[in-house]
Amino acid sequence: MRRNRTRCASARWPLGQVLLVIVVLGLNPGAFAMQYVPQGPYSALDPPLYMTNLSGTAATVVWQTLLPNQALSPQRSSVQGANTQAQQSEQGFFLLYDRDEPEQTSNILFVSILNDDGSFVTQKRFRIDENLDLARLHKAGISIVVEADGGLSVSARK
Amino acid sequence: MKYYKLERSTLFHASLAILLCGSFVFAQFASADEEAAAMVIDDGSGMIKGDPPIVMTNLSGLPATVVWQTLVPNRALTPQRGTLVAADADSTQSEEGFFLLYDRDQPDEINNVLFISILGEDDSLVTQELMVIDESVDLKRLHQRGIAIVVAADGSLSVSRRD
Numbered sequence: 001m002r003r004n005r006t007r008c009a010s011a012r013w014p015l016g017q018v019l020l021v022i023v024v025l026g027l028n029p030g031a032f033a034m035q036y037v038p039q040g041p042y043s044a045l046d047p048p049l050y051m052t053n054l055s056g057t058a059a060t061v062v063w064q065t066l067l068p069n070q071a072l073s074p075q076r077s078s079v080q081g082a083n084t085q086a087q088q089s090e091q092g093f094f095l096l097y098d099r100d101e102p103e104q105t106s107n108i109l110f111v112s113i114l115n116d117d118g119s120f121v122t123q124k125r126f127r128i129d130e131n132l133d134l135a136r137l138h139k140a141g142i143s144i145v146v147e148a149d150g151g152l153s154v155s156a157r158k
Numbered sequence: 159m160k161y162y163k164l165e166r167s168t169l170f171h172a173s174l175a176i177l178l179c180g181s182f183v184f185a186q187f188a189s190a191d192e193e194a195a196a197m198v199i200d201d202g203s204g205m206i207k208g209d210p211p212i213v214m215t216n217l218s219g220l221p222a223t224v225v226w227q228t229l230v231p232n233r234a235l236t237p238q239r240g241t242l243v244a245a246d247a248d249s250t251q252s253e254e255g256f257f258l259l260y261d262r263d264q265p266d267e268i269n270n271v272l273f274i275s276i277l278g279e280d281d282s283l284v285t286q287e288l289m290v291i292d293e294s295v296d297l298k299r300l301h302q303r304g305i306a307i308v309v310a311a312d313g314s315l316s317v318s319r320r321d
Contacts, residue, residue: 036282062238066229072273074283075225075238110235118237 036094038071045095048141050157051087053080054148060114061144065107067096077114080146092141095128105134111144111154126154205230206265208258211304213320216247217311223277224307224315228257228270240277243309255304258291266293274307274317287315295319 036044053059062077073094080087097105107128113121128137140157147153216222225240236257244250260268270291276284291300303320310316 038283039286064235066235068231069271071286072227072229072235072275072288074275074277074281112235112237114237120237123234 036073038067038073038096040070041099042067042071042096043099044073045097045138046092047095047138048092049089050141050143051078051080051084051089051146052143053082053084053146055082055146055150056148057082059146059150061111061146062114063093063109063111063144065094065096065109067107071096086143095134095138097134102134103130105130109142109154111152113146113150113152121150122152124152124154132156204262205234205259206262208260208301209255210258210301211255212252213249213304213306214241214243214247214252214309215249215306216243216245216309218309218313219245219311220313221245222309222313224274224309225277226256226272226274226307228259228272230259230270234259249306258297258300260297265297268293268295268297272305272317274315276309276313276315284313285315287317289317 036046038044049063051061059080060077061080062075064075065073067073073096076091076093078089078091093109095105096107105128109126109128110123111126112123115121126142128134137156143155143157145153145155212226214224222243223240224243225238227238228236236259239254239256241252241254256272258268259270268291272289272291273286274289275286278284289305299321300319306318306320308316308318
């Protein structure tokens with residue numbers, strides 16, 4: 001009886017499959033990324049974000065999405081090493097939309113560089129509205145560049 | 159034993175000096191108290207940055223991580239501030255206040271949105287409230303008294319101006 005139970009359990013969770021799941025999750029850190037469910041009739045997508053740092057020094061970059069008059073997403077951040085090129089950030093950015101009117105998306109992405117004391121060095125706003133190809137944005141994501149002079153630029157990736 | 163004869167004018171000047179020193183010390187304490195109530199930063203950018211106090215109460219029975227930020231629509235979003243509110247906090251003043259931003263030239267046309275959120279252990283948002291601060295608000299009073307944030311027994315949030 002005892003042996004049967006053991007056999008059933010191992011049949012349900014074969015060791016190979018369990019190891020495969022662990023390996024897949026391990027290779028994809030995004031699988032553990034923070035989920036965000038906005039309050040109200042809103043949903044959040046999580047497109048990728050690519051960083052380039054031309055400034056010669058490491059930069060702490062934070063970003064958040066605002067759904068005007070409705071919600072502000074959790075803050076995400078990354079310490080971007082000096083002289084990196086189009087490196088995909090572990091965390092993407094939240095793209096918020098009304099489930100009933102997904103075509104009328106109106107988001108503002110705030111991207112900032114932080115000082116050591118948590119104050120902002122600079123901040124850029126990137127407007128996401130119906131003028132952008134949302135399907136493409138969801139797939140290709142955005143690009144953030146820390147310029148050589150420490151300035152910021154944000155653009156949709158083609 | 160020597161006696162020094164003080165002239166009337168010397169006595170007058172000494173009294174005046176003591177009086178002035180006393181007034182100066184009193185003024186220093188008074189202004190420090192005023193600054194503690196309402197810190198205002200004018201960094202020359204045209205935007206005034208006030209830092210009114212936040213008072214926290216937690217009725218949920220569990221510690222709560224509360225974060226807040228101020229948005230000036232179409233202009234800026236302030237850095238995120240936050241604190242771990244103790245399970246038994248009762249009108250406890252937070253170490254950091256909230257940013258109140260307005261145009262130096264048009265202080266009466268204030269338009270801020272304060273976002274207050276409770277974070278989960280993975281930094282996800284558990285709940286969020288927003289408070290609109292516009293020209294209907296008594297700015298001077300808000301500077302001095304600040305706002306009250308209450309984490310209710312059911313874990314929800316409420317935000318109000320302190321009167």
